[in-house]
Amino acid sequence: MTFPPRRIRPEAWLPVGVTALEANALKVVRSDAHRSVLAGPGAGKTELLAQRAAYLLQTGICPSPRRILAIAFKRDAARNLSSRVATRCHPGHASRLDSVTFDAFAKSLLDRFGQTLPNEWRPTSDYEIVFSTDAIIRQVLQSTSKECTNAETAARIRAINIKTFERRHVVHQRLPNSKLPLTSWQNIAAKNYWQRMLRGQKCSQLTFPMIGRLVELLLRSNDSARLAFALTYSHVFMDEFQDITPIQYDLVYTLFRSSDTILTAVGDNKQQIMRWAMAMDASFDVFEKDFGAKRVRLLNNYRSSPELVRIQHILAQALDDKAPQPESQTETMVPGDCCAVWDFTSPEEEGKCLAAFIADEIAAHNLHPRNFAILVRQKSDSYAGSLASQFAAAGLLLRNEDASVGALKIQELLTEDLSIKCMQLLRAALTRGAGTAWTNTLLTLQELEPTGFDYSDINSRRLAKLLDEFASQLAQDYPAPPSSSKAMTALIAKVIDFLGRSRMRAIYPAYAQGNWLEEVEKCITEHLQASADSKTDWGEVLDAYDGIDAIGLMTIHKSKGLEYHTIIFVGLDDRAWWNYSNDEAEATAVFFVAFTRAKQRAIFTYCSSRGQRTEIQPLYDLLTKAGVSTVQIT
Numbered sequence: 001m002t003f004p005p006r007r008i009r010p011e012a013w014l015p016v017g018v019t020a021l022e023a024n025a026l027k028v029v030r031s032d033a034h035r036s037v038l039a040g041p042g043a044g045k046t047e048l049l050a051q052r053a054a055y056l057l058q059t060g061i062c063p064s065p066r067r068i069l070a071i072a073f074k075r076d077a078a079r080n081l082s083s084r085v086a087t088r089c090h091p092g093h094a095s096r097l098d099s100v101t102f103d104a105f106a107k108s109l110l111d112r113f114g115q116t117l118p119n120e121w122r123p124t125s126d127y128e129i130v131f132s133t134d135a136i137i138r139q140v141l142q143s144t145s146k147e148c149t150n151a152e153t154a155a156r157i158r159a160i161n162i163k164t165f166e167r168r169h170v171v172h173q174r175l176p177n178s179k180l181p182l183t184s185w186q187n188i189a190a191k192n193y194w195q196r197m198l199r200g201q202k203c204s205q206l207t208f209p210m211i212g213r214l215v216e217l218l219l220r221s222n223d224s225a226r227l228a229f230a231l232t233y234s235h236v237f238m239d240e241f242q243d244i245t246p247i248q249y250d251l252v253y254t255l256f257r258s259s260d261t262i263l264t265a266v267g268d269n270k271q272q273i274m275r276w277a278m279a280m281d282a283s284f285d286v287f288e289k290d291f292g293a294k295r296v297r298l299l300n301n302y303r304s305s306p307e308l309v310r311i312q313h314i315l316a317q318a319l320d321d322k323a324p325q326p327e328s329q330t331e332t333m334v335p336g337d338c339c340a341v342w343d344f345t346s347p348e349e350e351g352k353c354l355a356a357f358i359a360d361e362i363a364a365h366n367l368h369p370r371n372f373a374i375l376v377r378q379k380s381d382s383y384a385g386s387l388a389s390q391f392a393a394a395g396l397l398l399r400n401e402d403a404s405v406g407a408l409k410i411q412e413l414l415t416e417d418l419s420i421k422c423m424q425l426l427r428a429a430l431t432r433g434a435g436t437a438w439t440n441t442l443l444t445l446q447e448l449e450p451t452g453f454d455y456s457d458i459n460s461r462r463l464a465k466l467l468d469e470f471a472s473q474l475a476q477d478y479p480a481p482p483s484s485s486k487a488m489t490a491l492i493a494k495v496i497d498f499l500g501r502s503r504m505r506a507i508y509p510a511y512a513q514g515n516w517l518e519e520v521e522k523c524i525t526e527h528l529q530a531s532a533d534s535k536t537d538w539g540e541v542l543d544a545y546d547g548i549d550a551i552g553l554m555t556i557h558k559s560k561g562l563e564y565h566t567i568i569f570v571g572l573d574d575r576a577w578w579n580y581s582n583d584e585a586e587a588t589a590v591f592f593v594a595f596t597r598a599k600q601r602a603i604f605t606y607c608s609s610r611g612q613r614t615e616i617q618p619l620y621d622l623l624t625k626a627g628v629s630t631v632q633i634t
């Protein structure tokens with residue numbers, strides 16, 4: 001694909017990389033007003049944002065040096081959008097899209113402006129990011145209740161639920177400019193908790209929700225910081241808007257409500273599976289009211305076959321009886337049932353049958369292991385062991401993407417920028433025919449240039465020469481993967497040194513936090529060492545690192561935003577869905593997310609030795625209503 005480096009007239013602009021967009025999507029792409037886009041799975045919401053970025057950048061409607069800010073909830077979603085834009089735009093345009101997670105965005109603001117917070121709320125500049133722990137909350141609540149002179153207040157504080165304390169009483173509302181007024185027992189407890197986290201140790205300890213609240217306060221009370229942001233960003237995109245928390249929404253509101261920045265929010269209420277993590281109610285309604293955003297619906301489904309879309313619609317109606325009927329834009333490619341429940345007598349039989357089925361499908365239909373995903377509700381470890389050995393017996397590699405390597409899960413490590421850059425460089429230097437890796441590494445070097453890259457030939461040649469020299473030396477020093485962990489550590493250190501540690505820290509703020517860069521470096525080394533196990537060819541090692549030939553096993557939450565030819569959900573039983581009756585709506589949304597990852601086929605397995613299916617009967621009823629049959633596999 002070639003990208004125009006210069007401006008295109010808006011009326012001459014055409015979608016890039018897709019043949020067409022549905023009419024409503026095109027309207028949003030070209031819109032000059034706030035919009036909210038509600039659409040079902042596979043409707044092309046993320047694609048719409050990528051096209052809108054291309055439109056705004058290529059036409060100059062987002063004029064240099066102004067930028068687009070795209071905020072997502074997860075790193076892989078942020079990366080998904082930036083890589084779609086990178087394949088649709090000239091690098092000079094694509095580099096003006098900042099696609100970040102909410103947490104990274106809030107943290108970068110705290111790092112830049114945190115010291116301007118009022119005394120009462122100012123953290124130490126070397127603050128640490130922590131997760132709230134029951135032990136600290138318990139300790140704060142106990143000491144607060146002991147200090148209380150009023151017996152009733154003390155009793156109420158003692159009775160606070162530790163699990164929901166932070167959400168309900170600490171970060172539930174905007175912070176005041178001065179001290180928290182001690183007008184309620186909740187505020188007394190919250191104040192002591194803030195004190196403990198801000199000043200209880202040598203450096204402040206903050207959770208991401210606390211950071212969000214502090215940043216909202218600092219922007220509210222710092223006009224010039226707010227103005228700087230509004231001037232920087234002409235447009236803001238928010239994907240998966242159904243999952244936004246009140247903390248994140250308040251931050252967006254404070255930053256952009258009074259600015260000329262244009263906001264686009266896309267999402268699907270039926271895929272709201274983060275209520276446990278504070279996702280707000282009716283986020284689209286609130287946004288539309290506050291910003292005067294007009295709502296647009298998309299009706300196409302570019303992912304799933306017509307039959308899968310028909311079944312999806314029955315599930316969708318259980319979540320929203322007014323959900324419009326989407327229209328599949330793809331064809332059915334598989335013969336027979338595209339959805340079924342398979343009943344097994346034992347997990348061994350189940351593993352054997354699934355492995356044989358996938359192996360046959362790969363052979364018969366020219367599919368690839370990555371076309372399949374094994375999904376589980378949670379605790380992937382408890383399924384991985386036995387499935388992996390059955391799969392290995394059938395010549396298939398199953399990889400638990402949820403398994404930990406050091407401080408990260410494999411799936412998280414693979415979306416870490418440091419890991420991506422290191423693997424690209426190793427591929428470019430140590431494998432044959434790695435043209436794409438070479439190009440991407442050059443782009444990385446451009447991105448990491450200290451003064452910003454100017455796209456002159458002389459500069460491009462200078463970086464290409466640098467890379468060439470480094471790659472040749474690496475190939476000479478490491479003809480085969482090192483077998484000792486010491487040598488592997490030295491290799492990764494060398495690669496990161498070449499990219500430039502301080503530049504990585506400057507470009508990716510997460511790496512400027514504590515020793516996060518070194519933590520990720522350790523994970524990369526550990527995972528590469530494991531991937532190199534008894535292999536002598538660099539190509540095979542790097543493929544193993546990326547899991548290129550492996551079938552991924554992951555939780556439904558981790559599968560969000562992804563798509564596969566075939567998904568196999570293992571364990572449609574009460575034990576896996578143990579909290580089904582606590583929040584039926586959310587559980588049904590989780591089920592909907594799993595089902596809608598499939599392009600061509602969705603299979604659910606059940607094994608009586610793992611649990612009953614009484615509690616989750618409503619999920620089975622939905623499948624039955626859609627005409628999905630249950631097959632006893634013997």
Ligand SMILES: Nc1ncnc2c1ncn2[C@@H]1O[C@H](COP(=O)(O)OP(=O)(O)OP(=O)(O)O)[C@@H](O)[C@H]1O
Nearest residue numbers: 018020021040041042043044045046047302303561
């Ligand atoms: N206009 C289009 N033409 C062709 N294919 C498209 C179009 N829009 C999206 N797609 C493809 O359809 C699939 C789903 O798109 P996308 O991931 O953007 O959907 P989504 O609405 O964000 O999905 P979900 O909410 O389920 O994660 C992707 O493979 C994408 O490349």
